[in-house]
Amino acid sequence: xxxxxxxxxxxxxxxxxxxxxxxxxxxxxxxxxxxxxxxxxxxxxxxxxxxxxxxxxxxxxxxxxxxxxxxxxxxxxxxxxxxxxxxxxxxxxxxxxxxxxxxxxxxxxxxxxxxxxxxxxxxxxxxxxxxxxxxxxxxxxxxxxxxxxxxxxxxxxxxxxxxxxxxxxxxxxxxxxxxxxxxxxxxxxxxxxxxxxxxxxxxxxxxxxxxxxxxxxxxxxxxxxxxxxxxxxxxxxxxxxxxx
Amino acid sequence: xxxxxxxxxxxxxxxxxxxxxxxxxxxxxxxxxxxxxxxxxxxxxxxxxxxxxxxxxxxxxxxxxxxxxxxxxxxxxxxxxxxxxxxxxxxxxxxxxxxxxxxxxxxxxxx
Amino acid sequence: xxxxxxxxxxxxxxxxxxxxxxxxxxxxxxxxxxxxxxxxxxxxxxxxxxxxxxxxxxxxxxxxxxxxxxxxxxxxxxxxxxxxxxxxxxxxxxxxxxxxxxxxxxxxxxxxxxxxxxxxxxxxxxxxxxxxxxxxxxxxxxxxxxxxxxxxxxxxxxxxxxxxxxxxxxxxxxxxxxxxxxxxxxxxxxxxxxxxxxxxxxxxxxxxxxxxxxxxxxxxxxxxxxxxxxxxxxxxxxxxxxxxxxxxxxxxxxxxxxxxxxxxxxxxxxxxxxxxxxxxxxxxxxxxxxxxxxxxxxxxxxxxxxxxxxxxxxxxxxxxxxxxxxxxxxxxxxxxxxxxxxxxxxxxxxxxxxxxxxxxxxxxxxxxxxxxxxxxxxxxxxxxxxxxxxxxxxxxxxxxxxxxxxxxxxxxxxxxxxxxxxxxxxxxxxxxxxxxxxxxxxxxxxxxxxxxxxxxxxxxxxxxxxxxxxxxxxxxxxxxxxxxxxxxxxxxxxxxxxxxxxxxxxxxxxxxxxxxxxxxxxxxxxxxxxxxxxxxxxxxxxxxxxxxxxxxxxxxxxxxxxxxxxxxxxxxxxxxxxxxxxxxxxxxxxxxxx
Numbered sequence: 020x021x022x023x024x025x026x027x028x029x030x031x032x033x034x035x036x037x038x039x040x041x042x043x044x045x046x047x048x049x050x051x052x053x054x055x056x057x058x059x060x061x062x063x064x065x066x067x068x069x070x071x072x073x074x075x076x077x078x079x080x081x082x083x084x085x086x087x088x089x090x091x092x093x094x095x096x097x098x099x100x101x102x103x104x105x106x107x108x109x110x111x112x113x114x115x116x117x118x119x120x121x122x123x124x125x126x127x128x129x130x131x132x133x134x135x136x137x138x139x140x141x142x143x144x145x146x147x148x149x150x151x152x153x154x155x156x157x158x159x160x161x162x163x164x165x166x167x168x169x170x171x172x173x174x175x176x177x178x179x180x181x182x183x184x185x186x187x188x189x190x191x192x193x194x195x196x197x198x199x200x201x202x203x204x205x206x207x208x209x210x211x212x213x214x215x216x217x218x219x220x221x222x223x224x225x226x227x228x229x230x231x232x233x234x235x236x237x238x239x240x241x242x243x244x245x246x247x248x249x250x251x252x253x254x255x256x257x258x259x260x261x262x263x
Numbered sequence: 264x265x266x267x268x269x270x271x272x273x274x275x276x277x278x279x280x281x282x283x284x285x286x287x288x289x290x291x292x293x294x295x296x297x298x299x300x301x302x303x304x305x306x307x308x309x310x311x312x313x314x315x316x317x318x319x320x321x322x323x324x325x326x327x328x329x330x331x332x333x334x335x336x337x338x339x340x341x342x343x344x345x346x347x348x349x350x351x352x353x354x355x356x357x358x359x360x361x362x363x364x365x366x367x368x369x370x371x372x373x374x
Numbered sequence: 375x376x377x378x379x380x381x382x383x384x385x386x387x388x389x390x391x392x393x394x395x396x397x398x399x400x401x402x403x404x405x406x407x408x409x410x411x412x413x414x415x416x417x418x419x420x421x422x423x424x425x426x427x428x429x430x431x432x433x434x435x436x437x438x439x440x441x442x443x444x445x446x447x448x449x450x451x452x453x454x455x456x457x458x459x460x461x462x463x464x465x466x467x468x469x470x471x472x473x474x475x476x477x478x479x480x481x482x483x484x485x486x487x488x489x490x491x492x493x494x495x496x497x498x499x500x501x502x503x504x505x506x507x508x509x510x511x512x513x514x515x516x517x518x519x520x521x522x523x524x525x526x527x528x529x530x531x532x533x534x535x536x537x538x539x540x541x542x543x544x545x546x547x548x549x550x551x552x553x554x555x556x557x558x559x560x561x562x563x564x565x566x567x568x569x570x571x572x573x574x575x576x577x578x579x580x581x582x583x584x585x586x587x588x589x590x591x592x593x594x595x596x597x598x599x600x601x602x603x604x605x606x607x608x609x610x611x612x613x614x615x616x617x618x619x620x621x622x623x624x625x626x627x628x629x630x631x632x633x634x635x636x637x638x639x640x641x642x643x644x645x646x647x648x649x650x651x652x653x654x655x656x657x658x659x660x661x662x663x664x665x666x667x668x669x670x671x672x673x674x675x676x677x678x679x680x681x682x683x684x685x686x687x688x689x690x691x692x693x694x695x696x697x698x699x700x701x702x703x704x705x706x707x708x709x710x711x712x713x714x715x716x717x718x719x720x721x722x723x724x725x726x727x728x729x730x731x732x733x734x735x736x737x738x739x740x741x742x743x744x745x746x747x748x749x750x751x752x753x754x755x756x757x758x759x760x761x762x763x764x765x766x767x768x769x770x771x772x773x774x775x776x777x778x779x780x781x782x783x784x785x786x787x788x789x790x791x792x793x794x795x796x797x798x799x800x801x802x803x804x805x806x807x808x809x810x811x812x813x814x815x816x817x818x819x820x821x822x823x824x825x826x827x828x829x830x831x832x833x834x835x836x837x838x839x840x841x842x843x844x845x846x847x848x849x850x851x852x853x854x855x856x857x858x859x860x861x862x863x864x865x866x867x868x869x870x871x872x873x874x875x876x877x878x879x880x881x882x883x884x885x886x887x888x889x890x891x892x893x894x895x896x897x898x899x900x901x902x903x904x905x906x907x908x909x910x911x912x913x914x915x916x917x918x919x920x921x922x923x924x925x926x927x928x929x930x931x932x933x934x935x936x937x938x939x940x941x942x943x944x945x946x947x948x949x950x951x952x953x954x955x956x957x958x959x960x961x962x963x964x965x966x967x968x
Contacts, residue, residue, distance in 0.1 A: 020941060020942060020944055020946070020949045022285075022367075025284060025946075025948055025949055025952050026284075026285075026952075028949075028952040028953060028955075028956050029280070029281070029284045029951075029952035029955055029956070031956055031959065032952065032953075032954075032955030032956030032957070032958060032959045032960075033277055033280075033281070033955055033959075034959070035956075035958075035959025035960070035962065035963065036273075036277060036955060036958050036959050036962075037273075037277065039583065039586070039587050039590070039959070039962050040270070040273035040277075040587065041270065041273075042583040042587075043559070043582075043583040043584040043586065043587035043588075044266050044269040044270050044273060044584075045266055046582055046583060046584040047266050047269050047310075047559070047562055047563075047584060048310075048562055048563070049265035049266065050265045050266065050267070050268050050269075050309055050312060051265070051312050051313055051314035052313065053313060053326075054565070055311065055313065055329040055331075055565060056565035056566070057329070057331045057449070057561075057565050057566065057567070058311075058319075058327070058328075058329040058330060058331060060447055060448075060449050061330060061331060061449055062319065062327060062330065064449060065330075066321060071320055071321035072319070072320050072321075073319040073320070073321075073327070073330040074319055074330045074333045074334050074337070077330055077331060077334040078334045078337065078338075080439065081439060081441060081449045081450055082334060082439075082449075082450070082451055082509075083438065083439050084382075084385075084438040084439065084451045084510060085334075085338055085451065085509060085510055085513050086338070087385075087389070088385075088497075088498075088501065088510075088513045088514060088517055089338045089341050089342065089513060090341075091389055091494060091497065091517055092341065092342055092345055092513070092516055092517050092520050093341055093345050094392075094393075094396075094494070095345075095490075095491060095494040095495075095517065095520050095521045095524070096345030096346070096348055096349050096520050096524070097345075097348075098396070098487055098490050098491060098494075098524070099349050099352075099487075099491060099520065099521060099523065099524025099525075100348050100349055100352045100524070101487060102487035102488070102491065102524055102528060103349070103352040103353060103355075103356060103524055103527055103528070103530060103536075103539075104352050104355065104356075105487075105530070107530055107531050108531060109531075150320065151318070151320060153337075155337060155341055184400060187396065187400070188397055190396070191393045191394075191396035191397040192393070192397065194389070194393050194396075195390060195393035195394070195397070198386050198389045198390045198393065199390070201382070201386060202386055202390070204439075204440070205379060205382065205383075208440060209376070209440070210436075210437070210438070210439060210440030211379070211382030211383075211386065211436070211438055211439070212382075212438055212439045212440075213439055213440035214439070214440075221321065248348055251352070252348075252351075252352075252355075255355055272555070273555075276551070276552065276555060277955075279548075280548065280951050280954070280955050283544060283548070283947065283948060283951045284948045284951050284952045284955075285948065286947075286948060289540065292544060292947060293544075296544055296547055296548060296551075299548060299551055300547075300551045302551075302555065303551055303554045303555050303558065306555055306558045306559070307554075307558045307561075310558055310561060310562040331561075331567075332558075332561070335509060335558075338509075338513060339554065342513075342516045342520075345520055346516070346519070346520060346523075346543070346547050349520060349523050349524060349543060350523070350540065350543050350544065350547075353523070353527050353536050353539050353540040353543065354540065356527070356530045356536040357533070357536045357537055357540060360530075360531070360532070360533035360536060361533050361537075366946055366947055366948055367946070369537050369945065369946070370944075370945060371533050371534035371537050371824070371945065372534050372537055372538055372541075372610075372611045372614060372615070372824055372945035373824050373940065373943070373944060373945055
């Protein structure tokens with residue numbers, strides 16, 4: 020199809036969709052309304068299980084199956100990206116000896132911020148049931164924190180301090196831990212992904228049952244997964260070369 | 264107008280598709296897919312908002328906004344990030360095999 | 375064991391298996407990883423077979439996380455299995471086992487990426503068939519999608535592979551995001567996310583513009599997966615380039631799951647607000663257009679995998695027409711047709727894969743007379759082509775005949791016969807040229823269509839077709855035959871179809887745990903003389919079409935219109951998305967005008 024024909028097809032569709040969207044959206048409940056039946060059920064149940072962060076309670080307790088599949092999507096995408104970005108038959112990985120210079124200020128800030136970022140990341144993961152945050156958010160903070168080694172240092176430094184085999188293993192273990200906790204719920208309490216551990220008192224670190232453990236499992240998996248994913252892209256940009 | 268956020272969401276979905284249709288660069292196409300998805304974030308979060316309510320973390324007095332849509336949006340964001348990564352990996356390989364990222368010049372699959 | 379454990383096991387076992395596989399892949403020998411993968415798939419198959427047996431007495435309802443409803447209020451995710459859902463899950467597991475057997479030792483793959491992706495894909499398909507929560511359905515759809523994009527583009531050295539994977543990824547993702555927008559709108563209107571809950575909340579309030587928009591958006595995601603016109607453009611590109619065992623999974627179960635999802639959502643969620651006649655007319659129209667377009671396009675392909683892909687599109691249209699009758703016989707016929715088609719189409723894809731392996735080519739014209747010395751495959755190929763057309767007693771013939779009788783309209787019956795004859799005839803024509811050398815040397819056609827040359831082989835292969843490949847082909851073909859021959863299968867599916875359409879029972883059993891009403895005996899899901907005659911008629915027409923194609927070719931006066939049809943399927947992602955947007959508007963118009 021030529022560009023003009025493509026335009027006509029698209030505009031016809033967009034016009035129809037636009038008209039329907041306007042007619043429909045004016046019938047939506049007003050922005051900021053008071054009626055949220057699912058919330059009225061979820062919040063008291065979360066408090067009953069000593070999970071102040073209701074979003075975490077929803078993600079890891081009430082709708083835990085969604086989160087299991089969501090982290091599986093992350094796992095699948097990391098494996099898929101690794102498969103798609105593997106060096107092909109005519110390529111090999113070779114790091115050029117000449118790497119750019121980093122400013123002294125960048126280097127200082129990076130090395131200062133690295134331990135702080137890792138601490139913050141671990142805090143976000145482990146306190147996911149108490150404060151806003153959780154496994155996914157904290158995992159991403161951890162993964163990007165590790166890459167401060169690349170920003171502040173060099174790719175070589177990153178490669179030395181980021182043994183990929185360990186991260187691949189950690190990713191598999193993190194994902195597997197989630198499934199195993201779910202299966203333990205099946206064996207112990209008769210339901211997959213049942214929250215079978217004692218709930219404790221609200222505000223404690225070890226409270227809300229399995230939500231803490233699932234948060235940590237997801238944090239490990241997401242951090243390792245994102246590190247492996249970024250490693251593939253960095254390798255493509257910096258080291259993969261065609262064999263001439 | 265109290266349905267304005269929903270119209271913005273529909274607009275973002277449409278604009279994302281518009282970008283994909285007229286794109287000349289595959290990286291731009293991938294970003295337009297992400298734009299279309301951000302329309303769904305706006306829709307979900309607007310559905311859950313309640314005027315005068317606070318965040319769904321205990322300790323905040325009074326009513327809280329709907330945490331269910333926040334949980335859904337979190338799932339949505341993870342899905343978006345992963346799909347974007349996969350599509351970008353495919354774009355890298357297309358660029359290497361075809362020496363171009365212009366969608367109009369790719370004609371390996373026809374008919 | 376409580377049958378309610380089986381649906382979560384169907385999801386958890388492949389996930390656990392792929393985690394184990396990922397952990398050991400780097401330092402275990404190849405044999406170990408293959409064994410772990412196949413063992414995981416076999417355990418899942420056993421679990422799903424057990425689930426199917428359990429569903430014959432009752433629906434199996436599981437509330438994930440133990441969140442059973444208290445005082446009819448729900449916060450959890452519900453999984454529901456009837457015979458149809460369990461049947462689809464079992465089909466997914468069986469096809470995965472066949473795909474993994476086919477790749478045994480022959481895929482060049484460090485790090486076990488392909489088995490892991492295939493197992494995760496199987497988890498996505500199983501979950502999709504067993505869930506009864508709309509957002510959960512979306513999440514499983516995305517899992518299927520993400521793993522499918524990576525599997526499609528796996529042959530990164532071929533430019534067309536990565537291009538096909540990219541267009542597949544963009545179109546399906548956009549469809550899924552539209553579906554999520556629809557789910558958000560339904561949540562705003564009803565405050566619920568589960569299918570039974572939304573269904574009962576919408577009941578009695580009628581269909582206004584908001585519910586219409588939500589329905590159209592949710593159906594967009596599902597119809598893109600089901601490759602219904604005008605959302606079908608991605609399927610041929612993806613099938614032309616994906617590795618052969620992956621094509622078996624796509625055609626056999628992933629695309630039909632889109633049809634299953636469409637019917638599940640329209641009947642349970644919108645069953646109270648959408649008049650059945652509206653649904654029937656709209657889906658029949660879409661199905662017929664898809665079937666005819668797929669048939670025409672498959673006849674004019676030279677790339678064998680693209681030919682099979684367009685024939686899948688045609689059959690998906692026929693499945694939709696059968697299900698759209700909204701009668702138990704129609705649904706049962708379509709499901710039997712899906713099962714038979716999965717076996718036959720899977721065998722055909724693997725046969726083409728064997729050709730690719732030994733000759734390095736999947737082009738009908740370049741392979742002319744190249745296959746005359748093949749052994750068993752020389753006879754299996756035309757047999758599978760005739761089975762595709764509906765040869766009795768294959769499952770394709772049985773399913774087709776029951777769907778035809780359920781439609782009750784001579785025009786639709788004629789469409790079924792012609793479309794199945796056309797697709798079977800196209801494949802038979804290719805086989806007659808390649809394996810039997812019939813007809814004159816075909817000339818180099820115009821450059822409108824993708825040719826099947828420049829395909830890279832998928833592994834190292836010896837001079838004969840390996841035993842593992844032949845085993846997989848024979849297993850699939852025999853499976854397609856058994857679906858039509860074993861009466862127990864059609865009986866189970868017949869009961870399942872009744873339960874599938876029983877919306878009231880679905881809502882009551884999932885939300886309130888009421889015992890289901892005993893179903894009446896559904897007869898007529900079996901061979902009769904009309905069915906045999908219709909099947910033989912399709913086969914005869916297929917043979918005629920194949921012979922005309924071999925000896926006369928396409929008439930001159932059809933060149934111009936066919937050229938236009940070719941130009942529409944350009945491989946350009948912008949085109950596909952433009953048609954996606956137009957399709958949404960058209961779908962809304964069709965529903966409001968019916």
